[in-house]
Amino acid sequence: MKIWMPDRSEKTAVTPATQGKIDMQKVNFNLHTTIVDSIRELPAPTEVHVPVLGCILQIGKGKKVQRGTRVAERPTTHGGDKHAPGAGKVNGINYTHVSITLDGEEESVDPVELGSMEPGKGLLRALRGLGIDTGSLAPAETLIINGLNPEPGITAAEQLLRDEQPTLEAGLALASRIITPKRTVLALAQGYETTLSGCEAVPVKPVYPNSLAPLVAKTVTGRENPEGTVVLSVMDLYSLGQVAGTGLPVRDTVVTVNSGLNYKVLIGTPLSAILANAGIDVEQGDRVILDGPMRGRAVYSLDDGVNRDTYGVTVVRHDAFPAITDEPCINCGECVLNCPARVMPHLISKYAEFNLFENTEAYGIGACFECGLCAYHCVARRPLLQYIRLAKKELAASKSS
DSSP states (O other): OOOOBBOOTOOOOOOOTTTTTTOOOBBBBOOOOOSSSSOOEEEOOOEEEEOOTTSEEEOOTTOOEOTEEEEEEEESSSSOOOEEESEEEEEEEOSSSEEEEEEEOOOOOOOOOTTSSSSTHHHHHHHHTTTOOOTSSSOOOOOEEEEESSSTTTTTTHHHHHHHHHHHHHHHHHHHHHOOEEEEEEETTTOOOOTTTTTTTEEOOBBBTTTTTTHHHHHHSSSSSSSEEEEEEEHHHHHHHHHHHHHSSOOOOEEEETOEEEEEEEOOHHHHHHHHHTTOOTTTTTEEESTTTTTTOOOTTTTTTTTTTTOEEEEEEEETTTOOOOOOOOOOOHHHHTTOOOHHHHHHHHHHHHOGGGGGGGGGGGGOOOHHHHHHHHHHHOOOOHHHHHHHHHHHHHHOO
């Protein structure tokens, strides 16, 4: 199985007239795909590793758990609490995850009756307690459902729209209760025809990074950073639909594995189990990335488990791309030319590299939506996206202290 690669077939041929000139034609990051297979349900592993980084533990080693038992609490509105996806016993805890040996039993915690709750802080607290990221759930005039695949090589969004309509409809109804929008829009890739109840369909050119929330909002409203607008992804609706239908915490997610099939997997399923089921071997020097090739995070170990918001597992072969380096910036300007947010990634990365995080604010770090195009186009192969994320994290920490 091959990893997604950008389409370079349209590049201009070298002729005597073009010899010596730099070919600046942009790569085509196509997002639209034709889905043939259905979502495959991955068998439950014998052990799950529920990610808990940044959370407050609520469980101890050796404790028995049911499906939906809270194992960690999220101290902020972003991310939601963490839960056991099945019944079993906690066999290990470290700073990144809680390991649970599943016993195959169907015991679960009591469901939460969400239907009788009035929209407000009580309902939002209940949703956070069920594993939902409530950071974007606030009253707004316009609700946009982002139905585009988030990155090249990821097909989970269009697959969910095709195969999980009842769950998405339940999620949309729950989101609408809280947001109470006057206008609800479903942003779709041009040429992709589907619908959700009460949604106005708006086509979006399916070329990355048009699928990212700020650019989807601009396409739909005609304005940058429009006020009174909330953007939820199809994956967000899927999680909301799960809890709306069961009253139990989010249990599974749908991920695209190496630009191929989509799998429904339990939260906490180790990457090793997913790759083995998909028949993908990882060789020395390969990188395994959670999510897609543009914005994903390389993992340290295949024991890492998927999270609620994981939408892809991508294996980058050791010889597929030049290695990231710590070489100095050569000021070629490629990152600036390709930045859709119109910021200066080369300067931001220089300040971040030397821990001068406050200086990055003068060069637009707050406007960056982390598309990863700067790092992709960097001639020096600098880790620009990672520097930007580091600076954002350090700035947030300094302002909260």
